[in-house]
Amino acid sequence: MTISLKPSNSPPEKLQPTGWLKYLSFSLDHKVIGLQYLVCGFLFYLIGGSLAGAIRIELISPISDFMPREVYNQVLTLHGTIMIFLWIVPVVNGAFGNYLIPFYVGARDMAFPRLNAVAFWLIPPSGLMLITSYFINGAAQSGWTAYPPLSITTPAAGQIIWILSVLLLGGSSIFGGINFIATILKLRRPGLKLMQLPMYCWAMLGTSILVVLSTPVLAGTLILLSFDIVAHTGFFNPSLGGNVIVYQHLFWFYSHPAVYIMVLPAFGLVSEILPIHSRKPLFGYTTMVFSIMGIVVLGLVVWAHHMFTSGTPPWMRLFFTIATAFIAVPTGIKFFNWVATLWGGKISLNAAMLFSCGFIINFVLGGITGVALAQVPFDVHVHDTYFVVAHFHYIVYGGSVFVIFSSIYHWFPKFTGKMLNENLGRFHFIITFIGFNLCFAPQHWLGLNGMPRRVAEYDPQFQLINQISSVGALLMALSTLPFLWNILQSILYGEEAGDNPWEALTPEWLTSSPPPVENWEGEAPLVIEPYGYGEKDSNKIQEVMK
């Protein structure tokens, strides 16, 4: 493909490779970096998914027969760490954020392109380090939370590699966050007001504030933990006078906001997809903005609801229960707004729309169990059981991963200039939706009846339900095949998409597919009404396309 480059202030790109090789280079183009994040994240998703498969195979029978218990612990730890730090966080933030945010603010690239490339290139080495730790003396065994004293007493090598890897990924995340804040606040096209930005910008602004405020605390905590492991200090080691609860507080000060770091961008992406495929303006733009910011503020003060069984004093339980219940309010507002956006719209049930609707259904279920878990008496009953596992997967898989698939179906024509096969996409959605619910819905029952999480062996009375869950997991694994086939098939022989196949109004569709290196051949379009669908729909698109 040849692109006529406009002369500009950006550094010369003559030495950059072209064609597919640019995806393996230290490219400074935000679109290339976005796709690097996406593909790299998806490869880690396949690895993390295989590990999940190994867990479900082990849990088919109540005894530990498929793998030794130590290996089960390692698989469990790697699965959690990979899925959170190498798949969902980099993809919902890094991939779509890098690809879309410069378009949405009307810029030619991110605010700090080099920092952006560095942030991406920290990810593959730390991911490889994490995985190879399995082959050197065994990976970390203490779960993705790495609670001491367990993380201090299990073999040190794997745990230290785990810490280093998470520190690098945290650094990557902070660099990304700084970049997004600067891009959204400082790099907006002249004349574009904050309240005219597409909703994903607001979601990314909120997320980046959370990243910048909370990730460094995790980094500091892990540095202290590594001192405990390597230098035998006693910060978190009770036998040396330390305090494990302090670790839990510091860890959850990051890791609760981390849930919003995974889910807020997904909220933003859904807010982009729903209006386009139902041909209606996004309902309640202002309330959406305020509820995102409300979630950011509240998200920073609810962490101790993960610690109700850690001997937290009553006043703390009371405060954190109330604060957590409050988060349901802004989240609920968003859900009503999405349903109102769909209401009476001209809905096209394509794959992107189906996955977004699947997200709404799954996330409401996960949200309801979340509010239930915030109540101390209930939480004490189901703490560390499969109920929590089910809740969490409804949030991050039913929530974020469904949105990632939805976004891939929606933006694939922009990424590649080719359409995906809609029927294969719908088929992919149906298996994923059935498989997901078959896998995780029964786990609520397991948890309520007392099956603990993170253990390779269980009481034989739970066998049937576990087997049903494993069948669901098998379906989820199979659902990847039509998706991959669809992607391959479409890249090679797909129908040409044209510039704006969805007749959308947001700025990324107002340029060619795939877009030129500097996003627009001429000046960036000024889109002050990104959701102006409806009555005079086609006129507006005609107008904007001019």
Next chain:
Amino acid sequence: MTSIVPKEQSSESKKNLSTEEHEDFRLFGLIAFLIADGMTFAGFFAAYLTFKAVNPIGPDAIYELELPLPTLNTVLLLVSSFTFHRAGKFLERNESKECQRWLLITGALGVAFLISQMFEYFTLPFGLTDNLFASTFYALTGFHGLHVTLGSIMIMIIWWQTRVPFGRVNNENKFPFEAVELYWHFVDGIWVVLFIILYLL
């Protein structure tokens, strides 16, 4: 690197840049980074204060701090903030000889702080792993000392780059100078908080 194009004033944008230009926001990015860095310290302080509130120190544990040396350190850092600011004034007036002199003094004060800190480490009656408070003391001051070390190195680089006529930092290209100055003030500010929390409380 940026130019401001005067055009008719639109109601919203005060800057009036075209889409091909933007203001310099590198300092904005640095401030965001410093907020993140400050949160790391905040986490450490929170851990220390919680330990202090919840974990009683053992009867035979040795944890005593002397005040004179850290007070001297505080003075060193505060003076160095002042001298850095002074160097900036001279840079603005294009008097690079004076600017370099004050930068050198600033760097020397930073190094003096590090030497004094080392001296304190070697004279203290407890080691890293002796007890919880000893560990926290070394972790906090050590992490801060790492910042001072990096800051001193960066001051020396700036000192080298303000030389005339080959240096790259001058009145026209002030950002590296301003960035290191902001970072240095940040490190000083953290030290004051650390001094109050660790030594005075």
